[in-house]
Amino acid sequence: MSTNASAASAVEVCSLKRDTPQSVPANSPYQVIRFPFGAAESSDRSAMHQVSQPDGYVITDWHSDDRSGLIWPSKAGWGDLYAMIQWEAGDYSELRDQFVRDPLGLTPQPNDTTATEHRRPSPGMQCWVKHWGIFVDPGTPLAVRATHDDGVSRNITLAEFKLVIHPAE
Secondary structure, X not given: OOHHHHHHOOOEEEEEEEOOOEEEOOOOOOEEOOOOOXXXXXXXXXXXXXXXXXXXXXXXXXXXXXXXXXXXXXXXXXXXXXXXXXXXXXXXXXXXXXXXXXXXXXXXXXXXXXXXXXXXXOOOOEEEEEEEEEEEOOOOOEEEEEEEOOOOOEEEEEEEEEEEXXXXX
């Protein structure tokens, strides 16, 4: 097999992690979970999560810019999405999360949600893990979003978001 064929069929991975709190307002719409860049992220060898976005936009503050929550797929293919979200203790009756294609309306077909879950709190810490598969395209960014129904703002204390792209021929 030639080197080009191997490169074309390689699996590509972007793995993001935030270990600083992100406040989610009381009874808010879904919020994009934002992630740091560079040495603070887990792995991005395929350059899918960059300060300089593919459409030319440059992120100056990842803590406040929802674009820091976007993964821009490096190629078209079958994408396995993974997320892990941990919430601080609170008076929740429901926690909500979802994956979304183009949550910020940057493409002609924005805000295509999938794998939306509404969960009752569990005893103890609120820790959730999810996995979902979808077709991905380099022109359509992806994000994980979350919200809650507590009467006050609550923090996501730890979050991870991962995309693994498999060739789909």
